[in-house]
Amino acid sequence: MSSAVPAARRPADATTTELPDDRDAAITALFEAHYRHLLAIARRLLDDPADAEDVVMDSFVGLYRRWGSVRRPDDAFFYLRASVVNGSRTRLRRLRLAASRLFTQFEPPVAAAEQTALLHLERDAVSQVLSALTGRQRQVLVLRYCDRLSEAEIAATLGCSVGSVKTHASRGLQAVAEQLRGMS
Amino acid sequence: MTTDHDLASAWLTEALGHDPDPPADLHAARLELRRRTRRISVQRRLAVVAITATVAVLGLVVVRALPDSPITPPPAKHLQSGLPIGTLKGQVQFRGDPDSNPGPRSLWFVVRADSTGTYSIQAPGDIGMGPDVWPVRYTGVAPGRVMLTRPDSLCTGDDNELTLDFTVRGNTVTITRAVTGPCSTFPDRPNVDLRGVVLRVTRGASPTP
Numbered sequence: 154m155s156s157a158v159p160a161a162r163r164p165a166d167a168t169t170t171e172l173p174d175d176r177d178a179a180i181t182a183l184f185e186a187h188y189r190h191l192l193a194i195a196r197r198l199l200d201d202p203a204d205a206e207d208v209v210m211d212s213f214v215g216l217y218r219r220w221g222s223v224r225r226p227d228d229a230f231f232y233l234r235a236s237v238v239n240g241s242r243t244r245l246r247r248l249r250l251a252a253s254r255l256f257t258q259f260e261p262p263v264a265a266a267e268q269t270a271l272l273h274l275e276r277d278a279v280s281q282v283l284s285a286l287t288g289r290q291r292q293v294l295v296l297r298y299c300d301r302l303s304e305a306e307i308a309a310t311l312g313c314s315v316g317s318v319k320t321h322a323s324r325g326l327q328a329v330a331e332q333l334r335g336m337s
Numbered sequence: 338m339t340t341d342h343d344l345a346s347a348w349l350t351e352a353l354g355h356d357p358d359p360p361a362d363l364h365a366a367r368l369e370l371r372r373r374t375r376r377i378s379v380q381r382r383l384a385v386v387a388i389t390a391t392v393a394v395l396g397l398v399v400v401r402a403l404p405d406s407p408i409t410p411p412p413a414k415h416l417q418s419g420l421p422i423g424t425l426k427g428q429v430q431f432r433g434d435p436d437s438n439p440g441p442r443s444l445w446f447v448v449r450a451d452s453t454g455t456y457s458i459q460a461p462g463d464i465g466m467g468p469d470v471w472p473v474r475y476t477g478v479a480p481g482r483v484m485l486t487r488p489d490s491l492c493t494g495d496d497n498e499l500t501l502d503f504t505v506r507g508n509t510v511t512i513t514r515a516v517t518g519p520c521s522t523f524p525d526r527p528n529v530d531l532r533g534v535v536l537r538v539t540r541g542a543s544p545t546p
Contacts, residue, residue, distance in 0.1 A: 177374060184370055189361060196359050210366065214373045279352045298346075298353035323342070326349075330341035333348060 172229065176220045183229055184213055191237050197283060197295045198241035208244055212236035235310045238296065242288055282332045290325030293318055413450050414540070418477030420503065422448050425510055425536035429458070431529050446536065448475060456485065456499070458523075471522055473498055481505075481513075487522070495519055501531070510536040 172179040188209065195205035212233050216223070223229050283291050289311075296307045304322070308315045415421055425446040431439045447454040457470045473485040478500065485499040497518030504511050515531035517523050 177378075180370070180374060181367075184367065188363065188366060189359070192361050193359055197353065202359070206361070206366065210369055210373070213370055214377070217374050217377060294349060295353065298349040301354070326342045326345040329345035329349060333345065 172226045176217065179220070179229070180213060180217050183216070183233065187230060187233060188213075191233055194234070194295060194299055195237050195241055197279075197299055198238065198291060199244060200280070200284060204244055205241070208240040209237055211240055231310070234300070235312075238292055238310055242292065245288055278336065282329055282336075285332055286325050286328055287321075289317075289321045290328060293321040294325045294329070297322060415505075416448065416450075416452060416475055416477055416483065418475070418483040419480050419505055420448055420475060420477075420483050421505060421508075421510060421538045421540070422450050423538050423540040424448075425538050427534050427536035429529050429531060429534050444534065444536070452476070469522070471498070487520075497521075499523060508538045510538060512536070 172182060191209045191212065192205060195208050196202060199205045199208065215236055216229060216232055219232075223232070283295070286294065292311060293307055296302045296310060302310065304315050304318045308318045311318070413422060425448065427444050428441045429444050430441055443459045445455070445457045445459075447456070452475045453472070454475060455470050455472050471487060473487055476484045476486060478484050481504060482500065482502050484497055485501070486496045487498045488496070495518055498521050499518065500516045501512055502514035504513060512531045512534045523529075
């Protein structure tokens, strides 16, 4: 990744804020601070907004279950972000697996009319471009440009090496450039 | 020169970097989170109750199923009087004229857990018939006082051989008072004073000196 991007975006600076001792209160505070931001990441990683909401909710519930192992407030946010990214990947993989078992091409789930209208509005050029990427490329670019993480932070979040992040980013950018050329 | 990567990067920065937070029904999400966390709390409480109840029931079952376990008490270390069980060995000083073989002599008491035992006196370097060994029974009179009786005594009525007052400190027994009975076989009793004699205790020692 040769191009410079702005410094990391940390929503509401809540990562450095003290959390309440009570588990329920702490989860509620984290929810208020990070839910929308995490939902934005999940929306860029998944095609279906409902899936994105599920994944984010699952990550909060997962944190609630593992609250005993959270040592610092920063840990909670990192856990949530990694959980959203990994949950999105799992969700996509499961959907693709289900589609392949049915011997049909994967189609997004049929949504209600109201939701479908919203979906069409949201499936903008960005969504189209991102959908054309592989799962890892999409994760790397979303974390890089949506969350403004460094390569090291992306590697830590995804559980892979910095070299791997660089490779996925480079190939992802190439794919995005090709998409843009095709669109223009 | 602008490369494909730069173009793509600039486009993504513009498209994703200024991405507004998506519309979301926060109220519904809050309610959903509360519902799911409450369910987890309830499940945990139920699990704790279930585990506690299971452990309690299993514990009761195990306790009831166990036979009256034959718990063997640890071997006693003292008789009731407080006299240590084992071999008690010390030295006594005999006085008197040279013919009566004055000087130090070894003194043994063998004390068994069933209150039987022996006592014996041997002169150092004695190469004669060996020491006399008298079988005795130790009867506690009071804490720190024991009476040695001889079951094979020919005396009728009073088989008291020796009554000892003693104190125990660690592995030593100090005789503080000694009184012989009317039929005592204790040799040359007038020429020996057992008071202050310190006996060293060897536990589990051979019953014969």
